[in-house]
Amino acid sequence: MIALIVLGQNKIIAQKAIKDVRPNIIIIMADDLDSRQISCYGGQNLKTTNIDALAKEGLRFTNIYTSEAMCVPTRASLFTGLYPARHGAFQNHKSVNDTLKSVGHYLTDVGYRVGLTGKDHVTKPKSVFPFDIINGFEPECVSPTDDYQLEDVKKYIKLDTKPYCLFVMSINPHAPWTIGDTTEFNPAKLQLPKEWVDTPMTRRQYVKYLAEVRRLDNQVGDITKLLKETGQDKNTIVIFMGEQGAQFPGGKWNLWDAGQKSSMLIKWPGRVKSSSVTDAIVQYEDISPTLIDIAGGTPIPGLDGKSFLPVVLAKSKTARQYAYGIHNNIPAGDAYPIRSIRDDRYKLILNLSSEKPYFNKALMNGEDKNKKTVWSSWLIKADKNQEAKRLTERFVNRPPVEFYDTLNDPSEFSNLAADPAHQDKIKELKKELLEWMQQQKDKGAEMDIGYSKNP
DSSP states (O other): OEEEEEETTTEEEEEEOOOOOSOEEEEEEOSSOOGGGSGGGTOOSOOOHHHHHHHHHSEEESOEEOSSSSHHHHHHHHHHSOOHHHHSOOSTTOOOOTTOOOHHHHHHHTTOEEEEEEOOTTOOSTTTOOOEEOSSSOOOTTOSOOOOOSHHHHHHHHOOSSOEEEEEEOOTTOTTOOOSOGGGOOGGGOOOOTTSOOOHHHHHHHHHHHHHHHHHHHHHHHHHHHHHHTTOGGGEEEEEEOOSOOSSTTSTTSOSHHHHBOOEEEEOTTTSOTTEEEOOOEEGGGHHHHHHHHTTOOOOTTOSOOOOHHHHTTSOSOSOSOEEEEEOOTTTBSOOOEEEEEOSSEEEEEETTTTSOOOBTTTOBTBOOSSOSHHHHHHHHHTTOHHHHHHHHHHHSOOSEEEEETTTOTTOOSOOTTOGGGHHHHHHHHHHHHHHHHHHTOOGGGGOSOOTTOO
16 A cells, blocks of 8 residues: 655655554354353363464453354444443344444444454344445354355455454354264263263254354364464454353353353563463453554543453453453243343343243253154153253242352352342342443343344
8 A cells, every 4th residue: 555745845755654553353253152061161061272372372261251142242342332232232133223233333443443354133224234245154153064264364364455354253163063073982981960860862963063162162273273374463462252152051141150151362572471360250241442542542421341451461450340241042942031240250040021931942952852852852851850850840940049259159049049148149149230221221121032134
């Protein structure tokens, strides 16, 4: 690119434009990842070598949470910096409010190109999400294949007129779990999450799921290799994010940590210390404000999220006091609204329709035990096994209030809602949660209804 500089009336010289030296940003996002399976987060079933390399070379977050454990709300929150009740996509497959702006506007305004490749169902309308859509990764999350190529991604990142922020949105490990090599895993030797009922069907499906986690890890490796091949690895921030939990009972579509707790790794050569860890609480709504901060922009008034750049640069150990959660079950199943709040240790969950059983058609088949699903296998075992019965009952029949000490009870099995020793903390968290709902104009159970924008 050439700039013309006028020196006096007749003297014009040509000079190369000064190159923008602000960092590029690549964000690699998983789809329905149970972040506990990543080996740098303690996973024992596979070694996620490429994801782990980002942790070794950067900063690992131990307390990042999605506010709603499903794809559309999480991604809308990521892009807009708003909680679901305010951006409008507070149910899965519900559109955002069409008057909003997003990170596509905010980074473009400060001189960045903003692109996206892969899963793109949260990029409409274009007026809200003005991304450059790049060919390369599979855009449809339920595709039986995820063939991808990096040539178009390579072309995009090599354009040197402006720095870029590129979202690489993998569809792995989203169901139907038809991708990847299952022969790597022995079903009998897998370590299952403690909240699952151990059945042969569960283990067979889990093998398929883990094969897609392996595929995801390979994709992360391919992207980081591309940065090295193009010489961009030294001035590119790489951020990996896990989205919400897996499509197994108790994960996605719930506000237990198996669904709401995520993962994030940030590699920033020369700025972030290798193998560093932070316990700072952050949410997906905080991502866009942080990207704006990195790019040198000014804070956007009215956003719910806030920049955690001081945490990234080791200038602060905290980012926010509380993480909030919202769940609306329609159209995935019957109305079952849930709200939650947590600090760095304690978590409060309010089940706003606890008088009826929880039902999610994507996970469950009612009481039909003849269907060959993970849930039906749990029900069959629950007829003869007390532990299996306890786990299935926990999932279906929930109390109005749940309160957990997540430090000592990370599986959220011991409900302390009636414990006299915790009543002050419960009162504090409930007050904060209700104030947050009021600020968000969240009407609670009234929101969990059908909407015309649902397909």
